[in-house]
Amino acid sequence: MITLSPLRWGKPYESLDFIDVVHFDTGEPIAKIGTVGGGVVTRDLRQAEKARDALLEVPIAELIRMCGQAAELFQSADLPVGDKLQSVDDFVHQQSASTGLPEHMCRSNMQKNAFVLANMEQILRCLTRGLDLSILSRGYGDEGRGAIVSFQAQTPILGAVLPNNSPGVHTLWLPAIPLQIGLALKPGSQEPWTPYRMISAFIQAGVPAAAFALYPGGHDTGGALLAKCSRSMIFGSAQTLAQHAGNPRVQAHGPGFSKILLGDDVVDDWESFLDVMVESVVVNSGRGCINCSGIWASRHTREIAAAIAKRIGPIDVTSPQDPEAKLAAFSNPAMAEGTYAMIKQDLAEPGVTDMTAEYGDKLIVRKHCAYLRPMVLHADSPDRGVAMKEYMFPFVSVVECPQQEMLRRIGPTLIGTVITRDQKFIDAAARCVEIDRLNVGPIPTSRLNWLQPHEGNIIDFLYRSRAYQIAEVPAPLTASR
Amino acid sequence: MSSADLISESVAKQAAEARAHLDEHTVKTVQWHFDERTGSPFWLGKKRELKFDPLRDVKCFDDLKKFPLFEDDWLRGGPISRWVPQGHAGKPVYVFETGGTTGTPKSRMVIEDHWKDYELFSETLPDKYFPKGSNWLMLGPSGPRRLRLAIEHLAQFRGGICFCIDLDPRWVIKLIKKGWMEHLEEYKKHCIDQAVTILTSGHDIKCMFATPKLLEGLGEALEQRGTSIQEIGITGIFSGGTEFTPQWTRFAVEEMLGGPVEEGGVFMTPTYGNTLMGLACGKPISKADGYKISYYAPQPRAVTEVVSFDDDSQLVGYGETGRVKLYTLTDEFFVPGFLERDEGEREAPYDTYPWDGVSGVRPYHKLASSTTVGVY
Numbered sequence: 001m002i003t004l005s006p007l008r009w010g011k012p013y014e015s016l017d018f019i020d021v022v023h024f025d026t027g028e029p030i031a032k033i034g035t036v037g038g039g040v041v042t043r044d045l046r047q048a049e050k051a052r053d054a055l056l057e058v059p060i061a062e063l064i065r066m067c068g069q070a071a072e073l074f075q076s077a078d079l080p081v082g083d084k085l086q087s088v089d090d091f092v093h094q095q096s097a098s099t100g101l102p103e104h105m106c107r108s109n110m111q112k113n114a115f116v117l118a119n120m121e122q123i124l125r126c127l128t129r130g131l132d133l134s135i136l137s138r139g140y141g142d143e144g145r146g147a148i149v150s151f152q153a154q155t156p157i158l159g160a161v162l163p164n165n166s167p168g169v170h171t172l173w174l175p176a177i178p179l180q181i182g183l184a185l186k187p188g189s190q191e192p193w194t195p196y197r198m199i200s201a202f203i204q205a206g207v208p209a210a211a212f213a214l215y216p217g218g219h220d221t222g223g224a225l226l227a228k229c230s231r232s233m234i235f236g237s238a239q240t241l242a243q244h245a246g247n248p249r250v251q252a253h254g255p256g257f258s259k260i261l262l263g264d265d266v267v268d269d270w271e272s273f274l275d276v277m278v279e280s281v282v283v284n285s286g287r288g289c290i291n292c293s294g295i296w297a298s299r300h301t302r303e304i305a306a307a308i309a310k311r312i313g314p315i316d317v318t319s320p321q322d323p324e325a326k327l328a329a330f331s332n333p334a335m336a337e338g339t340y341a342m343i344k345q346d347l348a349e350p351g352v353t354d355m356t357a358e359y360g361d362k363l364i365v366r367k368h369c370a371y372l373r374p375m376v377l378h379a380d381s382p383d384r385g386v387a388m389k390e391y392m393f394p395f396v397s398v399v400e401c402p403q404q405e406m407l408r409r410i411g412p413t414l415i416g417t418v419i420t421r422d423q424k425f426i427d428a429a430a431r432c433v434e435i436d437r438l439n440v441g442p443i444p445t446s447r448l449n450w451l452q453p454h455e456g457n458i459i460d461f462l463y464r465s466r467a468y469q470i471a472e473v474p475a476p477l478t479a480s481r
Numbered sequence: 482m483s484s485a486d487l488i489s490e491s492v493a494k495q496a497a498e499a500r501a502h503l504d505e506h507t508v509k510t511v512q513w514h515f516d517e518r519t520g521s522p523f524w525l526g527k528k529r530e531l532k533f534d535p536l537r538d539v540k541c542f543d544d545l546k547k548f549p550l551f552e553d554d555w556l557r558g559g560p561i562s563r564w565v566p567q568g569h570a571g572k573p574v575y576v577f578e579t580g581g582t583t584g585t586p587k588s589r590m591v592i593e594d595h596w597k598d599y600e601l602f603s604e605t606l607p608d609k610y611f612p613k614g615s616n617w618l619m620l621g622p623s624g625p626r627r628l629r630l631a632i633e634h635l636a637q638f639r640g641g642i643c644f645c646i647d648l649d650p651r652w653v654i655k656l657i658k659k660g661w662m663e664h665l666e667e668y669k670k671h672c673i674d675q676a677v678t679i680l681t682s683g684h685d686i687k688c689m690f691a692t693p694k695l696l697e698g699l700g701e702a703l704e705q706r707g708t709s710i711q712e713i714g715i716t717g718i719f720s721g722g723t724e725f726t727p728q729w730t731r732f733a734v735e736e737m738l739g740g741p742v743e744e745g746g747v748f749m750t751p752t753y754g755n756t757l758m759g760l761a762c763g764k765p766i767s768k769a770d771g772y773k774i775s776y777y778a779p780q781p782r783a784v785t786e787v788v789s790f791d792d793d794s795q796l797v798g799y800g801e802t803g804r805v806k807l808y809t810l811t812d813e814f815f816v817p818g819f820l821e822r823d824e825g826e827r828e829a830p831y832d833t834y835p836w837d838g839v840s841g842v843r844p845y846h847k848l849a850s851s852t853t854v855g856v857y
Contacts, residue, residue, distance in 0.1 A: 016772055017728035039697040039732050046704075220694075227666050243660045 002094070004082040004192055005034045006216060007199065008044050009051060009182075010209025019189060019216070024100035024331040027368040031082070031094065033192055035217040038224030041184070044213055045157070045228040051182025052156035054208035060133040063178040064121045069205035070198070071117035075110055079200040086197060095193045096320045099165050100329030100369055103320055105284055109167040113194065116171040116450050120178050126451040127175070127459045137180060140468040150468030151459075157182035157213075158462060159229030161222040161236075162195060164188035165331070165392070168288055169235055169253065170198060171450070175458050177207055184213040184229060186222050190331055226250060231462055251461055255390040256289025256414030258445040261429070262297040262304075263420025264403045270297065270304050273419055273442050277304070277396075278311050280417070280445040282374065285328035286394035290415050292445045293390035295398045296382070296406050305355040305378040305398035312374040312394055313359030327393070329369040336363060336370035339391050343375065346386040353378045355398075382409040407432040415445040487799050487829040495835035499780060503836070504541040506781035507810060511539040514815040519568030523555070524815060526563075542784070545808060546794050548817035553579075553757070556587035564590045566813065577627035579756045586625075589756050594782075594813045595627050598759035599635040601779050602752075605762050606639075610717035610748035614640040615687035618715075620676050620695045622650045627756045628721075632690045644684060646675040673698045677706070680713050688717045693725055693733070700737040711739040711747050721752040721760065725842070727772035734772070741768060752776070753842055757816055758783045758807045764831070764838065776842065777834035784808040787827035787839050793820055796837075799829045805839055822848050 006013045015034030023030050055063065073079060078087045086094075088110075095106045116123065124133060131151075135141035140150035158176040162185055163169060176183055187195045199212045215221050226232050226249075234240060235253045244252040260277055262270060280292035297304060318325045330336035340363040347354055355376040356362070364371040374394035379387050382401045388411050389397065401409060407428055410416070416435035419442050420426060426440055437452070439445070488496065514524045515535045528535060533547050556564075561576050569592055577595075578586040617636035623629050623645060636643035656665040676699050680686055691699060696718065700710050710718075718738075730751065739746035753776040754760030761776040761783070778785040787803040789795040797803035805823045809816035824845045828838035 015728050016731055017726050035728070037697075037726075037729055037732065039700075039729065039737070042697070042701055043736055223662060226662070239660065243662070247663075 001029060001031060002082045002084045002086070003032045003034065004196055004216065006036045006040070007212055007214040008040070009047060009213055010203070010211070013040075021098045021190060021192065022368070023097045024190075024329050024369045025366065030097050031192075033187075033189070033216045036215050036221060037217060038220040041215050041217075041221055041224040042228055044215075045159075045184065045225075048156045048182060048184070048229075051184075051211045051213070052153070052180060054210040055177065055180040055182060056137060058180075058206075058208065060137055060178055060180060063180065063207065064124070066202070066205040066207050067117045067120040067174075067178055070201040070207070071114040073204050074117065074198060074201040075114040077201070077204070079197055079204060081193075081196050081200050086200075091193055091197055095167060095191065098190045098193070098331070099167065100320070100331045101165075101167065101285065101287075102318075102322065102325035102328060104323050104325065105328065106167065108284070109194075112168055113170050113174070113198065116174050119450065120175065123450055124175060124178060124459075127457055133178075136463060148468050148470065150466050151463040152466055153181060154462060154464055155181065155230035157184050157229060157231075159184045159186075159225040159232030161186045161225060161232070161234040162188045162191070163235035164190040165328075166235065166287060167191055167194050168284065170194045172253070172458070173233060174198070176462065177202060177211065179459070179462060181462050182211040182213075184215065184225060186215050186217060186225050189216070192216060251456055253289065255293075256291070257294065257388065257390050257412050258290055258292050258415035258417075259294040259296060259410055259413050260292050260417045260419065260445065261406055261410070262295070263418065263422045263425050264298055265422045265425075266419055267297045267300055270300050271307070274304075274307055274311070276417070276419075276442045276444050277308055279447075281308065281376075281396045282312050282315070282326060282394040283444070283446045285326060286374070287328055287392050288446065289390075290446045290448060291394075292415075292417070293396055294387060294410070295396055296401050296410065297398070298400070298402050301380075301398045301400040302353075302355075302378055305353075305376050308396065308398070309355040309359070309376040312376065313356040315374050315394065316360075317364055317371045317373070327371055327373065329366075329371055330392075331369050333365055333368070333370035335392075336372050337365065339393070340372060342389075343377075343386075343391065343395070346377065346384075346389060349384055349386070351380040352384050352386050352397075407434070410434055415439065415448075417441075417443055417445050492830055492832055492835055495832065496830045499830075499835045500542070503781040503784065507542045507545060508539060510810040510812065510815060511535050511545075513568060513812050514566065516568075519566055521566045521815075522563040542808075545817040550793065551816045551819040553587050553819065556589060557585045559588075561588055561590050564814070565592075569813065575627075575630065576625065577630075577756050578625040587756075589627075589814065591627065592813050594759065594811050595631040596634050596638075597811075598779060598782065599631045600638055601782075602760060602762060603635055603638055606717065606719070606750070607748065610742070611639065611688045612716070616641045616684050617643045618676060618679055618686050618689040618691075619643050619645045620672075620689055620691035620699060622648050624649060624651075626650075628690070631760075635690075636688070639688075641688070642684075644679045644686065646672055646679070648672045669695075669698055670702075673702045677702050680715075685714070687714055688719075689715055690719050690721075693720055693729055696720055696733065697737070700733075709739065710737065715747055718747060718749045719752055720749060721754060725751050725753075725774055727774060727841075730766055730772040730774060731768070734766075734768075753839075755821075757814075757819060758785075758809050761785060761838075762834070764828075764833070773840055774842070775828045775838045775840040777828075777836065777838040778807070780834075780836045782809070782811050784810065784836075785839050786837060787825060788820075790824075793818070797827050799827050802826050802841075804845055805842065821845075 017035045018032045020029040021031040078085045092103050092106045096103045160173050185195050203209045233251045241252045241254040244250040315326045362373045372393040377397045379397050379399045386397045387399045413435045415437045417439040418429045514520045572592050575591045576588050578588050619632040633643040742748045751763035751774050752760045761778045764775040786806045788806045805821040823842050825839040825842040828840045830836050
């Protein structure tokens with residue numbers, strides 16, 4: 001069995017406390033993780049400047065080259081992870097076994113992470129709008145417009161409290177390294193695999209080990225990380241988002257409430273967009289914030305819901321090794337049961353219909369895990385509670401709403417795919433502050449262009465643009481006498 | 482592993498003597514609490530519900546298993562006087578409360594038990610690190626808590642003066658439940674600031690009680706000021722709390738307290754206790770023993786057992802995991818078996834404490850998710 005140890009600025013630490021990572025279906029332990037408490041985190045973070053100092057020794061261009069090499073290593077090499085050498089297949093089996101994600105989805109997430117690493121130069125160019133990246137290292141520089149520009153790092157390291165069940169989100173913290181910002185990560189207890197393997201790949205590629213810390217642990221550990229890092233990310237629920245709202249030190253990532261809006265000009269032709277809608281709902285087992293949880297149209301909503309239900313309603317539980325598997329397990333059965341109970345409450349409201357009712361039982365409970373099979377609910381008005389819900393499985397509500405009310409009623413929307421040719425509607429969507437990423441046209445909500453910022457630009461989060469003036473200091477008067 | 486493999490002949494002999502003493506003490510305690518002249522209204526009332534006569538049928542410690550389990554909900558609400566043994570009528574009575582974040586807290590009456598427990602505990606403290614006559618800092622909860630007065634008595638008993646801080650643990654639990662983590666952090670700072678002020682005001686404090694979290698906070702605050710727990714003059718600490726893990730202890734010893742005590746570091750002894758039982762002492766911790774923390778109750782005044790999760794009348798084997806069951810057998814308070822909210826491993830007797838102990842204490846796994854651990 002593999003044992004993962006905390007990493008304290010590049011040095012493995014043999015903890016005396018361990019938690020077991022268990023197989024989602026059998027409950028058998030598959031790994032042991034050594035944990036540390038908040039005290040260790042607090043103590044180490046006092047040395048955070050050293051992590052940045054180590055990265056500043058390496059030019060950004062060189063770090064970008066190392067990212068490319070790390071991408072290759074991450075997705076193809078045997079890497080030292082914990083006390084074992086881990087192959088790609090080991091990684092995929094382990095991640096699937098602890099998270100309940102089908103193996104082909106684990107491979108797909110692995111590719112997504114590697115893609116971001118491999119394309120880091122372009123991504124940073126886009127995120128910085130073409131800034132000469134040495135300006136970030138030096139703190140100031142001249143872009144050729146005759147004025148100094150200055151970007152000041154707001155933190156020597158980026159902290160992150162990582163999720164248990166979403167291996168795709170790790171793309172968000174990867175750019176920190178080429179930006180010469182160290183990383184202090186608290187891995188999720190069921191998904192330690194990506195951060196451990198990724199950091200191993202970085203180190204093997206030549207990034208200074210002193211730039212990395214991994215702190216597996218409990219709430220106390222995460223709390224210390226958030227309290228002591230000047231900039232950190234956390235992944236959680238709507239409550240997590242609310243808890244950190246307005247805190248400039250914490251970037252909270254939670255439910256996305258991503259949506260597809262069909263304009264009146266195209267809605268009669270809705271069948272043309274069925275593939276886009278289905279992919280947006282079902283890809284990655286509907287687990288991400290970028291999955292579509294609401295499809296809004298002014299008419300044909302029952303037909304749309306029925307057509308999606310016909311496509312995804314029959315999806316059933318299969319082996320995680322099945323290359324066609326579409327459903328991930330809930331490794332905590334109580335979470336699936338709780339989710340299903342909430343959906344039953346949603347369905348109790350008049351005007352809400354389960355369009356997948358004819359496709360059999362939805363909640364499949366096993367001894368150590370549970371599954372929720374896809375559900376499509378129809379809501380006859382945006383007033384229905386389900387219009388604002390997101391659940392972590394292939395679930396969507398198809399909401400009937402006049403076009404002129406949509407942008408006013410949709411609420412927070414991480415990805416908004418607006419399918420229309422109506423320029424006025426497009427312009428209004430562009431102005432709608434509820435939408436974070438805007439897709440105009442039939443683009444699945446789940447297909448991200450990594451050359452554009454996601455949920456806040458990490459450059460803006462880690463750096464502050466500021467004024468910087470320089471004047472020559474005259475020679476000392478005493479010297480001229 | 483059989484007990485013969487773990488317990489030497491001499492310890493086995495000591496254990497047998499301790500057991501005989503416990504049996505004798507149990508009978509005496511039961512006679513006191515169920516005698517119409519000395520017992521409390523509560524236990525005399527309970528006696529009528531029992532299907533046996535405690536005065537006649539309790540002849541040894543194991544006979545306590547004839548009693549139903551003690552329910553701590555019995556301690557909620559008044560009148561508190563129903564718990565006062567009539568044999569102690571007229572004496573000044575303290576009331577100590579547990580929890581109480583919402584609703585009516587559980588209350589326990591005490592006359593002198595907390596003094597006696599801590600006087601016994603005092604005997605276990607090495608004078609080298611807890612010098613007689615030196616002053617103490619109580620870095621723990623204030624308010625209606627047994628701990629606060631007990632530590633003060635311990636300091637006075639050892640010839641010192643105890644300095645205290647204001648800390649309302651109920652507010653801490655509310656902050657955590659509300660998710661007001663910034664407020665929690667500020668409140669913790671507020672508590673630590675009080676401690677730093679006391680420690681830097683020339684009171685010659687050498688000893689302290691602190692919960693692990695507050696000790697950690699104090700260590701950090703002092704280091705930010707360019708000093709440390711050791712440099713500020715602390716030589717001995719006794720600490721308590723269920724979050725006291727081997728890993729935390731290692732961190733404290735190696736990174737916060739100046740290294741192992743043999744190498745000049747601050748002495749720290751872990752304890753385990755609560756308002757019902759009093760406090761159990763810790764076996765000395767060492768790196769060689771993997772910083773394992775084993776607790777031994779102050780028998781015969783209190784007893785801890787590690788019992789099967791499925792049958793609380795059955796002890797688990799040595800080294801095996803079970804739920805912590807405790808008994809309180811003083812002339813002030815009688816608890817004939819209470820299932821704690823903790824689990825751990827059963828530890829063998831040894832020469833200092835020739836009776837069962839418990840190690841690896843942590844929240845009972847079936848209740849762990851509903852347990853909120855605050856700053857204290």
